[in-house]
Amino acid sequence: MTPGRKLLGHIALLVPPFGWLGVFYLGSLSVLLLSAFWQVDAMSGEIVRDWTWENFRILFSDTTYTVIARRTTGIAILVTITDIILAWPLAWVIARKVGPRLKLTLLVLVALPLWSSMLARIYAWRLILGHDGVLNWGLRLVGLPDQNVAFTNIALWIVFSYLWLPFMLMPMVAALERIPASLLDAAGDQGATPWQVFRTVVFPLAIPGMAAGSVFTFAVTQGDYVAPMLVGGAGSEFIGNVVYSNVGVSGNVPFAAAFSLILLAMVAAYMLLARRFGAFDAQ
Known part of the structure; x- marks a missing residue:
């Protein structure tokens, strides 16, 4: 096959996916950008x-929307930190402490909840955190007072941390697996304590x-609107809920598009920050 025909073959393979991306994704983003104004x-x-x-003047001048934006970003950051803390021990065990068969078993168990509906998992947490749920039932057994965490921002934080934990765990396992054992051995041979090895090499x-x-x-977390509706309280509205209500209830698509652009800008800024820490180099 000549180089020219090979090039045409490669182009023919790339045109459908890139055409789909350009028309349905970049095209919709362009319409979103226009309608926001x-x-x-x-x-x-x-x-x-x-x-x-x-639309943007209203968003930045009305304290209701600034509070919603701060709440959305704050809970997203809190969920991210929580998942990092929760993922570390299990990621270290999976990556460095078990054999191939047990590692596969643990990874399947981690991914298993993703095979079920997100709505089913959210409703399960409603049963756990409800006033007569599993949490308060267990607290009553040991003589502790009931906890009113259902339909609060605390419940939202717990549910989000549970939902997205596998997405934090998998990249951390991959990163820890890449650390050469020789580096850890060399640090130990130099007299470093386990904490020093973790702080200067592993972390x-x-x-x-x-x-x-x-x-x-x-x-x-930033873009979700289902969990705030199902497990959040009166003060748990996210940006996604405002976008949903303006599109599906009041029909104010331009205002929803403007708030969506602010959401996209925050996510893009975070991705640029994560890129500086090698997020996309690790994958």
């Missing part, structure tokens, strides 16, 4: 396609894996 006529309810910054080399996992946990 439109408005809805208050009298007719029709979209007015005149260039205006009014720095695991940063790309943590950064890669944090991209998943931060981005999906």
